[in-house]
Amino acid sequence: MSTGLFAFAESLxxxxxxxxxxxxxxxxxxxxxxxxxxxxxxxxxxxxxxxxYRSLDHPNAKLIELVLAAAALRDGGAQRVVLVAPYLGxxxxxxAFRPGEAVSQKVIGALLADHFDGxxxxxxxxxxxxxxxxxxxxxxxxxxxxxxxxxxxxAGEAExxxxxxxxxxxxxxxxxxxxxxxxxxxxxxxxxxGPRSVEIAIAGIEAVRGRPVxxxxxxxxxxxxxxxxxxxxxxxxxxxxxALATHCLASPDDLARxxxxxxxxxxxxxxxxxxxxxxxxxxxLADGLxxxxxxxx
Ligand code: R5P
Numbered sequence: 348m349s350t351g352l353f354a355f356a357e358s359l360x361x362x363x364x365x366x367x368x369x370x371x372x373x374x375x376x377x378x379x380x381x382x383x384x385x386x387x388x389x390x391x392x393x394x395x396x397x398x399x400y401r402s403l404d405h406p407n408a409k410l411i412e413l414v415l416a417a418a419a420l421r422d423g424g425a426q427r428v429v430l431v432a433p434y435l436g437x438x439x440x441x442x443a444f445r446p447g448e449a450v451s452q453k454v455i456g457a458l459l460a461d462h463f464d465g466x467x468x469x470x471x472x473x474x475x476x477x478x479x480x481x482x483x484x485x486x487x488x489x490x491x492x493x494x495x496x497x498x499x500x501x502a503g504e505a506e507x508x509x510x511x512x513x514x515x516x517x518x519x520x521x522x523x524x525x526x527x528x529x530x531x532x533x534x535x536x537x538x539x540x541g542p543r544s545v546e547i548a549i550a551g552i553e554a555v556r557g558r559p560v561x562x563x564x565x566x567x568x569x570x571x572x573x574x575x576x577x578x579x580x581x582x583x584x585x586x587x588x589x590a591l592a593t594h595c596l597a598s599p600d601d602l603a604r605x606x607x608x609x610x611x612x613x614x615x616x617x618x619x620x621x622x623x624x625x626x627x628x629x630x631x632l633a634d635g636l637x638x639x640x641x642x643x644x
Contacts, residue, residue, distance in 0.1 A: 348372060350642065351394030353420065355401045355412065357620045362400040364629035365431070369642050371398070376416050388415040393423025396641060399463075403436035404596050404619045410458070417462045427464035429641050433618035433628055434566075434594045435468040438482060441475050456482040467635045469493050469618055469628060470565045470593040474516055491635045493593040493616050494523035496626050500591060500614055501528060501561065508559040508589075513537060513547055513576040521563040524591070535576060543571045549579055556584035566594040567615065570601040574608040581609065590614065595624040 352371045354362030359375060366373035376399075377389040386408065397420040401413055417428045440451035459466060466488040471479055479490040501508070501524070510530050512521035514537035525532045535549035560580050562573050567590065577588045588610050595615035597605065602623055605613050615624035636642040 348392075348394045350396040350398065351392060352398045352400060353390055353416065354399075355409070355416075358400050358402060361433070361617050361620065361629065364627065365400065365632050368629040368633035369636060371642075376412075378412055386412045386415065388412050388419060390416055390419045390423060393420045393425050395424065395426050397425040397428045398431055398636065398641065399428060400431045402434040402619055403432050404434050404594075406436035406455075410455070414458075414462050427641075428462075429465040429467065429636070429639070430459065430463040431467045431632055431636070433469050433616070433632065434596075435466075435471045438472040439474070441473075441482070452482050457484065459483050460485045460488075465489070465639055465641060467491065467632060467639060467641075469616070469631065470520065472516075472565055487639055489635050489639050491631055492520075492523060493618075493626075493628065493631065494520065495527070496616055496628060496631060497524045497563065497591050497593065497614075498527045500626055501530070504559075506559050507531075508561045508587075509533060509555050509585075511535070511549065511555075511560050511562050511576060511580065513549075513562060513564060513572045517564045520565050520593070524563050535579075537572065537575075543569045545571050545575050547572070547575045547579060549576070549583075552579060552583045555580055557586060559587035559589075560585045562588065562590045562610070564590075564592045566596060567592045567601075567605075567613065568596045570597050570605045570608075570610075573605060573610055573613075577608050577610050594618050595622040597622060 352366045352373045363373045379387045437451040437455040469491045479488040510525045512534040518534045535547045538546045590613045592615045616626040616628045617624045
């Protein structure tokens with residue numbers, strides 16, 4: 348076996364789908380915990396090119412276990428270890444917003460570059476930088492986009508919706524999702540007052556009167572952004588409000604709040620295990636691995 352795929356328990360389903368799309372064997376990485384909370388990581392095999400699959404939501408313990416797994420794969424003979432992290436955490440803190448804050452994007456990007464020979468991710472939140480390799484230096488780092496997957500999810504809609512980007516950062520995603528179907532787009536401006544408190548204004552919002560709308564973003568975290576935008580859109584006369592995102596980090600309580608706000612359905616890719624996301628990404632990731640030269644074409 349020249350290339351093998353290795354996945355942690357929470358990602359086994361999507362990792363097996365990727366293994367099938369890429370024609371690879373998929374092996375489960377075993378993790379157990381010592382009483383003091385340390386992780387014991389064991390890989391059941393290795394391969395000259397080892398592809399390690401894990402999304403970095405709730406990333407703290409996951410990062411340590413990834414570093415341990417990469418080392419075990421190298422000890423087992425891997426010459427290169429490539430990380431497939433469909434959701435790449437720690438990308439949003441890209442500056443010190445207040446004096447003394449760590450710039451997590453830079454720190455975690457450098458940590459990944461120290462332990463992996465390549466990285467594949469989907470729609471990382473790069474706000475103030477243009478390219479992923481500015482955040483993850485020294486190694487080939489590939490940022491794929493789920494826009495075609497999201498656009499396909501909209502293709503069956505009976506009535507053409509207006510796509511709404513809730514803030515200026517969402518513009519690239521909402522425009523890319525709208526393009527294949529030539530859908531109308533509105534993009535808002537957001538002010539964040541706290542982790543769950545945002546204020547949004549959407550210029551031209553009167554255009555949604557009598558029409559269904561779909562809120563589009565790279566990530567739904569607490570859902571606060573979507574809920575604030577939905578309030579404005581309902582008041583402006585939108586007939587139906589749904590949400591579409593690459594990554595859904597929302598907890599069951601957050602999802603219940605989105606439902607109470609009348610946002611349904613909430614659709615996202617399966618990049619974050621255990622959430623509402625189910626749109627498939629295996630073919631996209633397999634293409635990315637080929638593009639990076641980590642899989643035979
Ligand atoms: C931020 O700029 C992102 O694009 C999302 O809008 C944000 O992370 C969503 O967070 P939340 O769901 O907590 O409002």
